[in-house]
Amino acid sequence: MIKIKLVTSEKIEIIETGTGLSLLDILRKNGYPVYAPCGGKGTCGKCMVNIKGKGNVISCTYYPDENIEVILPGVNETNILISQTEYLEDLPFKNNNKHISSKPYGVAIDIGTTTLVLYFLNLHSGQIEKIASLLNPQNSYGADVISRINYCQEHENGLTELQCTIINALNRELDLFRTEEKIDSSNFEKIIIAGNTTMLHILLGENPVSIALAPFKPEFIDKQTREGASTGLNVHNKAEVVTLPCISAYVGADIVAGLAALKAFHRNYLFLDIGTNGEIALLKGNEIFMCSAAAGPAFEGAGLSCGMGAVSGAISGFTRQKEYQVIGNTEPLGICGSGMVDIVAWLVENDLVDETGQLQDNFVIYNKNSIHITQQDIREIQLAKSAIYSGMKILLKRAGLSFKDIDALFLAGGFGNYINIKSALKIGLLPYGLRDNIYPVGNSAGIGALQYLKSDDFENKINKIVMNTQYIELSNIEEFTMEFALNMNFSKKN
Numbered sequence: 001m002i003k004i005k006l007v008t009s010e011k012i013e014i015i016e017t018g019t020g021l022s023l024l025d026i027l028r029k030n031g032y033p034v035y036a037p038c039g040g041k042g043t044c045g046k047c048m049v050n051i052k053g054k055g056n057v058i059s060c061t062y063y064p065d066e067n068i069e070v071i072l073p074g075v076n077e078t079n080i081l082i083s084q085t086e087y088l089e090d091l092p093f094k095n096n097n098k099h100i101s102s103k104p105y106g107v108a109i110d111i112g113t114t115t116l117v118l119y120f121l122n123l124h125s126g127q128i129e130k131i132a133s134l135l136n137p138q139n140s141y142g143a144d145v146i147s148r149i150n151y152c153q154e155h156e157n158g159l160t161e162l163q164c165t166i167i168n169a170l171n172r173e174l175d176l177f178r179t180e181e182k183i184d185s186s187n188f189e190k191i192i193i194a195g196n197t198t199m200l201h202i203l204l205g206e207n208p209v210s211i212a213l214a215p216f217k218p219e220f221i222d223k224q225t226r227e228g229a230s231t232g233l234n235v236h237n238k239a240e241v242v243t244l245p246c247i248s249a250y251v252g253a254d255i256v257a258g259l260a261a262l263k264a265f266h267r268n269y270l271f272l273d274i275g276t277n278g279e280i281a282l283l284k285g286n287e288i289f290m291c292s293a294a295a296g297p298a299f300e301g302a303g304l305s306c307g308m309g310a311v312s313g314a315i316s317g318f319t320r321q322k323e324y325q326v327i328g329n330t331e332p333l334g335i336c337g338s339g340m341v342d343i344v345a346w347l348v349e350n351d352l353v354d355e356t357g358q359l360q361d362n363f364v365i366y367n368k369n370s371i372h373i374t375q376q377d378i379r380e381i382q383l384a385k386s387a388i389y390s391g392m393k394i395l396l397k398r399a400g401l402s403f404k405d406i407d408a409l410f411l412a413g414g415f416g417n418y419i420n421i422k423s424a425l426k427i428g429l430l431p432y433g434l435r436d437n438i439y440p441v442g443n444s445a446g447i448g449a450l451q452y453l454k455s456d457d458f459e460n461k462i463n464k465i466v467m468n469t470q471y472i473e474l475s476n477i478e479e480f481t482m483e484f485a486l487n488m489n490f491s492k493k494n
């Protein structure tokens, strides 16, 4: 056995472990999630930690065989979207009075690939008493759903490990609220969960592997209801735990809940959630068309030479005057998705990147920490923006519409909220023709789960969306490949 002393900004702990495990594995198993976008494959170089006397090491390729002291990077500030906006429903609370505890609470949870948000609702008064947000600790198993599915496939207890990681994180938040409010875990009697299809599978301990393999058939897409005792959550044994319905392997309950939460009075509109997949919904009257475009992790800050998540130290914005904003106002350590979109827009505007995406020279943003943009970074952004734009075009074609017929484009989720829309138009991620009708809506998935908790009527809205949706699998559409190639370029006109 060897001893590993772990030093964080909050505490020092000494753990004992056997040899033969990577440092990343040891840290994960002991509840110290390290950001590891490639899931521990040794290819992204981002899972760096500092070992006293040795300096920085890539934790997934470092196998300790002696006592060491590890200084872990602090993640003390993150951009996590919890907000309610005027575009989202705020339904009146309807108390059904059928409670199983004297002080009943409900929790609406949005399990994102990157972040978790919990809304605690008093089921007597209808008041939201707390909103908690945190990074999804599964980030140390990969930045995107595919890395996490791979982990489940490649490790004997991978699914259980990932499931425990999320359940433990949720239980920590439930316990914290319980202690603050001096209530018992049996007071949590209704839990409503939105999330993408993979996150929901892992949460419920269902095998997600088929999500990543053609023909992309998940174990379930319908609403799932479980009794509290069977979920591992610290809630009433008989609590109703509901995961909202999904549409397909890559259009999950987060999109369904988000779309249902939207107060849209337009006839034709687009709803877009940009992450590692761009999930897109097009509403044409009562008809709904949906697809998911594989954008890759660039907009999450992963897969880029100096990319990082939207946490402390990330450059999240870049102005026309070449000034950058850093999350947490600290020294820049890397660039997150919104910063990257700004920087690429600036490079295009200033002719340092041409229409085909050719970058004149590596572009240095911050010399000291060698933060720069490479040609490969530009290519990653081109692939990502083209996938999403092309996905929108395919849906429009299927509906017999063009961008001119669209009254509004709603942007869901954190990235949609934090990107500079002008920059997104400039790089061709969003359609220039809709420039005056683009609205970031806030955390629509979480707010959707919350509406489901507040009002029984909301379930009808969800069910209607599920019934009226035509799902379009882009990998089956030949035209998508052509569109994808056509939309790779940048336009100087935008």
Ligand code: FES
Pocket (backbone or CB within 6 Å): 035, 036, 037, 038, 039, 040, 041, 042, 043, 044, 045, 046, 047, 058, 059, 060, 061
């Ligand atoms: S290099 Fe270790 S997680 Fe990517």
